[in-house]
Amino acid sequence: MALLHHFNIGQHIFCGSLAMLLGLVPMLGRKGGAVHRRFGRWFLVATAGVLVTAVLGLAVFNFRGYLVGIVLLSVYQAWSGYRAVRTRAAGPTRLDGWVAAGFLAGSVGLVLALRFIDLVWTPGIIYSTLGALVLMTLYDLARFRFVPVWRRTLWRYDHLWKMISAYFALVSAFTGTVLPQYKPYSQFGPSALGLGLVLGFGLYYALRPGWPLPVLPSAAG
Template identity: 25%
Template sequence: MEQFLIISHIICGGTVLLLGLIQMINRKGSKNHILLGQIYVGAMWWICLSAFAIITFYRFSAFLMVIAVLTFHTSFVGVRVLRRKKIGTEKWYDWAVAIATSLFGAGLIIYGIHTYFTTNNPILALLCGIFGFFTLKNGIEDLRFFIKPNVSEKSWWLYQHIGAMGGSYIAAMTAFAVQNPNIFLPNSSYQWLLWILPSVIGTPLITMAIKHWRKKLNTSRATV
């Protein structure tokens, strides 16, 4: 079973990395985009499930745990926002995921502080703080939106979808880079940068994509 979990985890990881690239150039809203998106999310959720199974039954890995939480939360939000385009249609499990994500982020920050003062590993403490902060931020932003939605744009759900699915791909790229450091920074003492480089590179690209679609939709509405 452990071997099956590991092999299927790797296969689904490769599937996500490939489909993520294809989806970036796929025509948004097309049947092909929807189908590949469903496969992408299914593979992503199996990555999360298999990671938690490995952690629970075979060997604990803080790395697997953090990436599993991040990939599940972002892909979950990316799917759910397409099904709750109408404000106030959140389900109990939307709240549950947001609360659990917030608590995990807060716990990661506390663990980072504990690591800083009890071990000689400031890099680990820094990474825990960074990932904990953004995980907590994501969860709180979801909760804040549920409580008091600030919707000033008709296609708000599209922008949230792009941001969430882009975030899930960044998490997948982070996992791949951290697990294969010698591909990107061979024999380097700076391999810890692979934890943050995908976010540093990917976040501006997501912002650009959202701006592109906002401009495109606003232009099309203005000409109608």
């Protein structure tokens, strides 16, 4: 069992490191082209690997409640950012609503369970992480009330906001784990940098009407 646990940890580190490398290309490179789409898909695959290995590690080998929140947040951000492009023509679907509701329930459940969990990370970091997930899922559920506006403009910023946030959530999980001597700065520093990039990119593209984003073959589903 110990051998399988260490193998799973190795796969988790590999997928996370790969995701951080792959994510740099679509984030910093030219938007909307084939390279952006290709590396974006690879980033999502690597992020899915992070999720699978994290679930195995947390549920089967060594449950660490303080890491569940950051995994939930990064995976949901990547999923919702991807879906913003997939559903840009028709608007969010029932699938998006059910997934948002599921992650909302999971985040609330984890908040209630934290009192019974040994918190290794700074409590404020954990609660703010789960708070960010709650706010994002509530926003995604609220989108059904303003679909026309979302389809015209907001989907672009959804994609930008969530994919950059997903990337820096992974970076925060990495630095917070491997640099514990610098807590809490190693935990929230990358996320603060990501927020600054989201605001900077958002302002930059707001001043450039019609800025491109990846074009996927299907607009719904």
